Amino acid sequence: MIKIIIADDHPLVRKGLREILEGEIDLEIVGEAASGGEVLEAVRQKLPDVVITDLSMPGMSGLDMISALKQEHPKLPVLVLTMHPEDRFAVRSLKSGASGYMTKDSLPEEITKAVRLLASGKKYITESLAEKLAMELDKDITRSPHETLSNREFQIMCALASGMKVKEIAEELSISIHTVNTHKARIMEKMNMKTIPELTLYAVENHLIE
Numbered sequence: 001m002i003k004i005i006i007a008d009d010h011p012l013v014r015k016g017l018r019e020i021l022e023g024e025i026d027l028e029i030v031g032e033a034a035s036g037g038e039v040l041e042a043v044r045q046k047l048p049d050v051v052i053t054d055l056s057m058p059g060m061s062g063l064d065m066i067s068a069l070k071q072e073h074p075k076l077p078v079l080v081l082t083m084h085p086e087d088r089f090a091v092r093s094l095k096s097g098a099s100g101y102m103t104k105d106s107l108p109e110e111i112t113k114a115v116r117l118l119a120s121g122k123k124y125i126t127e128s129l130a131e132k133l134a135m136e137l138d139k140d141i142t143r144s145p146h147e148t149l150s151n152r153e154f155q156i157m158c159a160l161a162s163g164m165k166v167k168e169i170a171e172e173l174s175i176s177i178h179t180v181n182t183h184k185a186r187i188m189e190k191m192n193m194k195t196i197p198e199l200t201l202y203a204v205e206n207h208l209i210e
């Protein structure tokens with residue numbers, strides 16, 4: 001039996017995932033979590049074979065949670081299941097330690113297939129993501145400005161470029177307005193930009209936001 005923990009801050013998503021996975025005789029949900037901190041605690045208690053997680057959750061970012069989880073449990077496979085397209089977070093997720101990445105419009109049978117692959121010690125990546133990883137390996141030493149950002153800075157940069165206000169970002173991530181403003185200042189400095197419209201234009205041109 002493959003033991004699974006599912007993490008998403010939307011109860012309906014967790015319920016839907018539970019229904020998909022528990023319809024399979026070899027899959028068992030042993031825990032749920034709605035934040036990065038809850039994932040870490042659930043894993044310590046339940047010792048699952050696979051963790052399925054979203055990236056957008058309150059508090060600790062999904063990417064930071066994956067990194068922390070892999071430090072504690074290096075061999076535990078993590079499957080990212082998110083609304084964010086591959087262009088935005090897939091490579092970062094795999095670099096943080098995820099073993100697979102798929103979007104929430106994936107078919108149920110693809111999700112169960114991915115879980116079984118990860119449980120057997122393999123990885124799950126799409127053909128398009130494999131191409132992105134190959135391109136990443138072929139890149140010059142010179143990196144694009146957004147690639148110099150930390151995972152949290154990248155998350156906030158995308159939110160700012162999408163038109164979210166500092167207060168809205170603070171509420172969504174469960175962090176202080178001061179912390180968001182500190183990250184914002186570092187982002188603008190690293191990106192060598194002065195205004196949010198400039199940041200938004202960059203994000204659109206590089207397919208970082210819709």
